[in-house]
Amino acid sequence: MLKFFKYLVVGIIFGITLTKAEVISWYRIFEMFQFDAFHMYGVIGSAVVIGIIGLQVIKYFNIKTLAGEPIHMPPKKFSWARYTIGGLIFGFGWALTGACPGPLFILVGNGVNVAILMILSALLGTYCYGLLRNHLPH
Amino acid sequence: MWSSFIEWINQPWPWYVAGPLIAVVMLSLILFGKTFGLSSNLRTMCSILGGGKSCDYFDYDWKQQGWNLVFALGLIIGGFIAHEFMSDNQLIQIAETTAEKLASYDIYVQADELLPSEVFNWSNVLSLQGFIFIVLGGFLVGFGTRYGGGCTSGHAITGLSDLQKASLLATISFFAGGLLITHFVMPYLLNL
Numbered sequence: 122m123l124k125f126f127k128y129l130v131v132g133i134i135f136g137i138t139l140t141k142a143e144v145i146s147w148y149r150i151f152e153m154f155q156f157d158a159f160h161m162y163g164v165i166g167s168a169v170v171i172g173i174i175g176l177q178v179i180k181y182f183n184i185k186t187l188a189g190e191p192i193h194m195p196p197k198k199f200s201w202a203r204y205t206i207g208g209l210i211f212g213f214g215w216a217l218t219g220a221c222p223g224p225l226f227i228l229v230g231n232g233v234n235v236a237i238l239m240i241l242s243a244l245l246g247t248y249c250y251g252l253l254r255n256h257l258p259h
Numbered sequence: 260m261w262s263s264f265i266e267w268i269n270q271p272w273p274w275y276v277a278g279p280l281i282a283v284v285m286l287s288l289i290l291f292g293k294t295f296g297l298s299s300n301l302r303t304m305c306s307i308l309g310g311g312k313s314c315d316y317f318d319y320d321w322k323q324q325g326w327n328l329v330f331a332l333g334l335i336i337g338g339f340i341a342h343e344f345m346s347d348n349q350l351i352q353i354a355e356t357t358a359e360k361l362a363s364y365d366i367y368v369q370a371d372e373l374l375p376s377e378v379f380n381w382s383n384v385l386s387l388q389g390f391i392f393i394v395l396g397g398f399l400v401g402f403g404t405r406y407g408g409g410c411t412s413g414h415a416i417t418g419l420s421d422l423q424k425a426s427l428l429a430t431i432s433f434f435a436g437g438l439l440i441t442h443f444v445m446p447y448l449l450n451l
Binding site for chain 1: 268271272273274275276277278279280281282283284285286287288289290291292293294297298300301302304305308310313314316317325326327329330331332333334335336337338339340341342345346351353354356357360361368373374375379380381384391392393394395396397398399400401402403404405406407408409410411412414415416417418419420421422423424425426428429430431432433434435436437438439440441442445448
């Protein structure tokens with residue numbers, strides 16, 4: 122049980138951060154897609170810049186995981202169809218709900234009950250993808 | 260000193276606090292030997308609900324992803340803590356131009372409200388507008404993230420940080436999809 126505790130703590134930090142920076146707000150996502158404010162671009166951009174630096178440091182110094190194993194970032198096999206079509210479909214949903222999967226959970230914690238219905242709908246969407254995936258271009 | 264700290268905590272956090280914290284979360288999970296990616300949980304939850312019986316995509320050892328469900332539980336708790344103990348229920352300070360655009364659809368930001376209650380409420384679910392924003396929107400999030408192999412956390416944060424070409428294409432597509440809906444479809448939807 123204790124080995125799961127660290128994931129809970131990091132999850133709580135993430136939930137607090139996205140709530141306090143209003144990243145989970147539909148208004149902020151709408152504002153982002155209107156290019157009316159720098160806020161969301163600053164959040165994502167600074168996360169990526171520090172992420173790039175952090176991963177380069179990890180690679181340069183050959184830093185291991187806490188369990189002492191080498192760090193391996195699974196490479197994603199490039200494909201045009203999968204990331205273009207799948208990405209567009211997610212983008213449609215992102216703009217409508219104003220939320221990606223992480224914020225859907227955080228919204229529930231914020232007492233936005235209707236987000237539970239969004240999660241159930243997302244599960245149905247995931248299930249339909251599972252049924253159709255052998256017929257879709259990847 | 261303490262009271263000004265509390266006051267600061269209660270205010271909305273600027274991007275230069277949130278962005279670095281998100282990077283810390285991602286890097287922590289990497290040091291734990293895991294990869295940051297929330298949409299994997301949707302597949303895991305389908306698997307737990309018995310999806311593996313009818314579809315081989317969900318027939319896998321989901322217990323390997325147990326840590327990610329615990330992480331998602333942390334998200335819910337974190338949202339609760341921030342809402343209950345770290346907030347003074349201010350209005351979301353969106354740009355004036357955004358507020359004006361929304362006002363033309365009779366949508367106004369209200370105190371202690373993260374999303375427009377005019378659209379996102381239970382009684383609106385059965386209307387065409389509510390169904391599209393809530394149910395269809397959620398469906399597309401679930402379908403698209405799994406088709407595209409990740410969401411904002413997996414592609415836009417982790418994948419871009421790892422300089423992966425696939426994640427760059429995915430992130431561009433996320434934004435293209437969002438821009439298409441926001442600028443060409445939403446004007447009709449918000450008037451429904």
